[in-house]
Amino acid sequence: xxxxxxxxxxxxxxxxxxxxxxxxxxxxxxxxxxxxxxxxxxxxxxxxxxxxxxxxxxxxxxxxxxxxxxxxxxxxxxxxxxxxxxxxxxxxxxxxxxxxxxxxxxxxxxxxxxxxxxxxxxxxxxxxxxxxxxxxxxxxxxxxxxxxxxxxxxxxxxxxxxxxxxxxxxxxxxxxxxxxxxxxxxxxxxxxxxxxxxxxxxxxxxxxxxxxxxxxxxxxxxxxxxxxxxxxxxxxxxxxxxxxxxxxxxxxxxxxxxxxxxxxxxxxxxxxxxxxxxxxxxxxxxxxxxxxxxxxxxxxxxxxxxxxxxxxxxxxxxxxxxxxxxxxxxxxxxxxxxxxxxxxxxxxxxxxxxxxxxxxxxxxxxxxxxxxxxxxxxxxxxxxxxxxxxxxxxxxxxxxxxxxxxxxxxxxxxxxxxxxxxxxxxxxxxxxxxxxxxxxxxxxxxxxxxxxxxxxxxxxxxxxxxxxxxxxxxxxxxxxxxxxxxxxxxxxxxxxxxxxxxxxxxxxxxxxxxxxxxxxxxxxxxxxxxxxx
Numbered sequence: 001x002x003x004x005x006x007x008x009x010x011x012x013x014x015x016x017x018x019x020x021x022x023x024x025x026x027x028x029x030x031x032x033x034x035x036x037x038x039x040x041x042x043x044x045x046x047x048x049x050x051x052x053x054x055x056x057x058x059x060x061x062x063x064x065x066x067x068x069x070x071x072x073x074x075x076x077x078x079x080x081x082x083x084x085x086x087x088x089x090x091x092x093x094x095x096x097x098x099x100x101x102x103x104x105x106x107x108x109x110x111x112x113x114x115x116x117x118x119x120x121x122x123x124x125x126x127x128x129x130x131x132x133x134x135x136x137x138x139x140x141x142x143x144x145x146x147x148x149x150x151x152x153x154x155x156x157x158x159x160x161x162x163x164x165x166x167x168x169x170x171x172x173x174x175x176x177x178x179x180x181x182x183x184x185x186x187x188x189x190x191x192x193x194x195x196x197x198x199x200x201x202x203x204x205x206x207x208x209x210x211x212x213x214x215x216x217x218x219x220x221x222x223x224x225x226x227x228x229x230x231x232x233x234x235x236x237x238x239x240x241x242x243x244x245x246x247x248x249x250x251x252x253x254x255x256x257x258x259x260x261x262x263x264x265x266x267x268x269x270x271x272x273x274x275x276x277x278x279x280x281x282x283x284x285x286x287x288x289x290x291x292x293x294x295x296x297x298x299x300x301x302x303x304x305x306x307x308x309x310x311x312x313x314x315x316x317x318x319x320x321x322x323x324x325x326x327x328x329x330x331x332x333x334x335x336x337x338x339x340x341x342x343x344x345x346x347x348x349x350x351x352x353x354x355x356x357x358x359x360x361x362x363x364x365x366x367x368x369x370x371x372x373x374x375x376x377x378x379x380x381x382x383x384x385x386x387x388x389x390x391x392x393x394x395x396x397x398x399x400x401x402x403x404x405x406x407x408x409x410x411x412x413x414x415x416x417x418x419x420x421x422x423x424x425x426x427x428x429x430x431x432x433x434x435x436x437x438x439x440x441x442x443x444x445x446x447x448x449x450x451x452x453x454x455x456x457x458x459x460x461x462x463x464x465x466x467x468x469x470x471x472x473x474x475x476x477x478x479x480x481x482x483x484x485x486x487x488x489x490x491x492x493x494x495x496x497x498x499x500x501x502x503x504x505x506x507x508x509x510x511x512x513x514x515x516x517x518x519x520x521x522x523x524x525x526x527x528x529x530x531x532x533x
């Protein structure tokens with residue numbers, strides 16, 4: 001009989017404090033989390049899903065029902081080994097990937113259901129109808145996964161599976177994390193990371209418990225799928241939501257997995273609920289909806305939405321509210337809370353007309369000074385800085401359109417340009433694509449902005465002012481990025497008189513527009529550069 005128990009087998013990829021990569025099992029990674037820097041897999045989906053799995057085990061054993069219980073966990077600096085030993089001893093067999101009765105995160109073999117290559121579990125791999133993103137395997141050349149790799153993709157599949165497509169008992173539906181961006185706070189050690197994301201868990205928070213809230217592996221009988229949606233019994237039920245009926249087929253010695261079965265299982269209900277790691281925006285018709293990844297927009301450009309407290313058009317992640325409560329209400333913290341941590345943000349973008357077609361996965365890390373979570377003046381300064389960057393981007397876009405116009409219809413009254421010419425102009429302007437270079441350049445500077453702004457504070461007539469030095473620096477960096485991006489775009493032009501004249505006119509427009517934006521900051525003698533480590 002095949003066996004691969006996730007409690008003891010070394011399947012979770014992580015990095016130790018000395019930078020050494022290794023693989024560790026469930027029991028050891030929790031017991032020694034204070035000696036581990038981070039969990040890291042090349043797939044951000046796997047990294048995110050494993051963190052959620054570990055949080056479920058911790059919530060099941062340690063609460064915390066209130067901030068006092070959380071403080072005790074934080075101050076201890078590690079998870080109680082005796083409690084973990086008892087839990088894993090009790091449920092040891094339920095973590096066996098190939099158990100005959102309760103295969104972990106799976107169902108029994110499905111009757112009359114086709115076997116698929118194991119890469120069907122990998123959203124970033126090429127199989128079935130998936131677009132090839134990183135992988136060049138296909139259904140005619142099935143991959144062979146080790147049990148460790150199969151386990152990682154199995155866990156990610158339950159959290160990150162896209163809807164659309166035929167299945168039984170009903171067509172495929174989205175998994176919990178497939179839409180919207182998801183955030184997670186990163187500490188200096190894995191213990192700190194888990195503890196900082198270890199939000200209050202009781203019968204009311206973060207979800208109202210509707211029954212026996214427990215992890216999926218503790219259920220003796222699986223939940224029967226309902227095409228209209230199955231009720232969420234509580235937070236642990238949600239975090240281990242079994243969105244797919246999956247069965248792995250182990251073979252060989254040493255063990256490997258080449259085939260699996262996969263069908264639709266539980267559908268999320270229509271009831272209102274908020275994933276504590278997601279940001280939501282208000283839609284007039286649908287209420288709050290998940291804030292999605294925009295393939296044309298870097299995540300840092302929405303950082304104000306993630307941090308905000310009073311903008312009622314957005315609902316920031318409950319995790320952010322929890323961090324703010326820790327900073328304000330915890331008074332007996334013996335282990336220091338840092339003034340700033342890092343925020344890991346990941347998600348996917350799909351085509352607007354074809355939500356089943358994944359365009360890209362995105363994972364970014366942003367600095368998170370905790371002052372942003374409680375200081376409205378600081379948030380306003382950040383919002384102002386981001387809006388200034390957008391204003392400069394608009395000037396760059398206008399200059400690019402001017403360049404394209406002068407190339408196609410020089411010295412023509414813009415009102416007399418016909419529709420066909422406008423389409424050509426638009427296409428040429430897109431071809432220059434200076435925005436890509438502009439936002440990429442500013443993205444490198446963004447961490448500097450986020451880290452420096454909270455300390456750039458002044459008081460004038462009892463009014464708090466942030467950014468007296470940093471915002472002028474940021475605006476000038478953005479102006480220079482616009483100039484550089486425009487120059488890069490024009491390098492592809494032929495050196496004809498028409499092209500040179502068009503470039504000169506467009507550059508003149510750009511300089512005029514940017515001078516109006518930057519002028520209020522040019523007389524500021526304290527504009528400074530420099531990087532923040």
